[in-house]
Amino acid sequence: MSAPASPCPAPTSRRPSYAAVLRVPHARRTFAAALAARLSYGTVALSVLLSVTRATGSYAASGAVMAVFGASAVLLMPVRAALVDRHGPRRSLLPMAVAHSALLCALAALTWRPGASPVTLAAVTALTGACAPPLGPTMRAVWAELVGDRLLLQRAYSLDGVAEELLFVSGPALVGVLLRFGPPPVGLLLSAALMVMGTCAFVTSPAVRGTGCPKPGGVRRGRGFPPGLLQPMAAAAGLGLALSAVELLVTAFARQRSYDDAVVPWILGALSAGSAAGGLLNGAIAWRAPARERLPWFMAGAGVTLSLAGLAPGPWTLAAAMTCAGAFVAPTLTTAYLLAEETAQESTRTRAGAWVNAAVNAGSSTGSVTAGLLIGRVPLWGCFVLAGAVAVVTASACRPAVPTRAGLTAGQRTADGT
Template identity: 60%
Template structure:
């Protein structure tokens, strides 16, 4: 009996053929992303003696990574994970090695550091988006796929908490450049183990066969279907990006140090992990598209009220409650994106959601930096929550509108795509 036919659970997800091996390999590679930001910042600041330069280099790395993610995902959809991910991971690891080597030189050129960072960020393999596409192939049952995405999101939260801790361990025995090298090795080895998994080999074959039809389906469905999950992901990202700085300012106003703030950020991740596990375990009656605005609205409401907290303990509780909605919101966004994706465009669909949340985090941090000190913290939290609420409202109103493309017309277009594909194969 297959795992999908038994009681749907997290254990059933991992019992799918080759699922555990593939998932662990992807997590090893993705741990690189949990380490790299702090490792690069420490290495560059040590080399240049300037936190400003380190911030600029890290921003360049992040921008190249985030905004080119859909393009790299398109390459994975077009050529398959093995042919696309291995060259990306090799370049990414090699360029991080170059960045580490340059940063070991006292007085290193900021231009050289920035160039290496941009080049490395541009080549980062989209392991998260590809793993979610693999889950879609491994898990045909939609309820079990919800479990898989929830498990994936929770694991990602753990990686981004443990990554900085691993950097701390490395720099306790070696230079920050060594932490950059460790991050590079994790990405390379994890990607190699990932693409050699039998599960990923199967996805590569199916992606190759579906690519031509997938591109036609992408033009018909992906653009419209991705709007809602991308809007929600961007709204959640805006809220989260602003909250980091708002929490820091709140703690400083009350005389607490950076160590206390770190625990609050950990509480947010813990709340997200718990919320993701609970959300994934529920057998929801409503479809993912109808559920999509609900967790985003919950996040917005809690954050809007968090600014009323009288002290740090209350704020920490509010942050934990806000975290309960983060993983469910993103899990649902990925599910809706997967439903909207054409057969040969699943990695791209997930990558657009991932890009939206990361871009939103960056924009939220910038906006909070401009507004903190000019507005009260209560107003800042209200605006942070308002971003998620606005996204939820926009998606909620859109979900109530009738579909612009009747189902019959969609079926006719899909039949035309299939006929055209058969004609190309005969030629």
């Protein structure tokens, strides 16, 4: 496959704007298509949960099916990303999207009426998760191809992270609107349509043409697991572990103080709003410290503010605390992805981002289970402190394992196959 039609633009200012990101040739079209496809991930989780619950009449069965769905999607993500790196997005993503969408339609058919077998549903959802295209890691690899300037790339990653945050907030709301007009499986059909149409538009963009394909004279495959990924993966896993407890902790906070459950979405929304604001601010700053030095500080900030949130006397002070904690979330993830991109070889960018993404989700799954066991056995403020302590301890443990690609000498790059 040939390279993108337009070369990377030279930086036009010392502090490029977000508008400059979207002025990069083909950026708007490619980003919009990727967001349309990724919106499917914002709608599918709730749609699967509600559809399986309605079909089986069992919360235990729906929980087990969701666990299988999440495990297959997360554990196999690096494998799917490796296929994108090896064969390119056009030859890899579209078959995954078609298979994933077809299985979503099959799941919709199985759950349209009550009485479906939980075993059958678990098998179908496992296959559905296994085929989920790694759209987020691929889009970040495309950004790295499109944008040559590091400051502009930081802005692009920040914009991407904030948009993804908004997708996972708006996705469930969209499902809620659909439920007024049809049963929960309609959400599965919507997710399938978004995935196929968005992925088709994404892979046909000129910007995607050369992403993931080895360059002339380059290597086709990376050699082993890059040790430099350990720092961003550890940070992502620690952040996921800490944040996954928040939903349960906020719910327990409201119920222990006899507040209406309606305050819970507002408090969680404050966390998302803080994350969006922090992500935009992070992208706007021309940081002097390298990503490997900023990452532990962002992690520590998230941990300290999350620990202090347990001292909130009421729901609105807790919402304010969640806003402050959220302000460190998007910067942490954006910096982790930047560090992964710096560390990875050019032919393994998608895979590197997928490992970080998988680490976030693995941490989230573990944290939810742990929080469920601790609530009721440990004072609620202590649960907040423990959640924050996870982030702080991870921050202290985050150390760069190897020099980043930018810091390697020419001899080192040749030896490492970069």
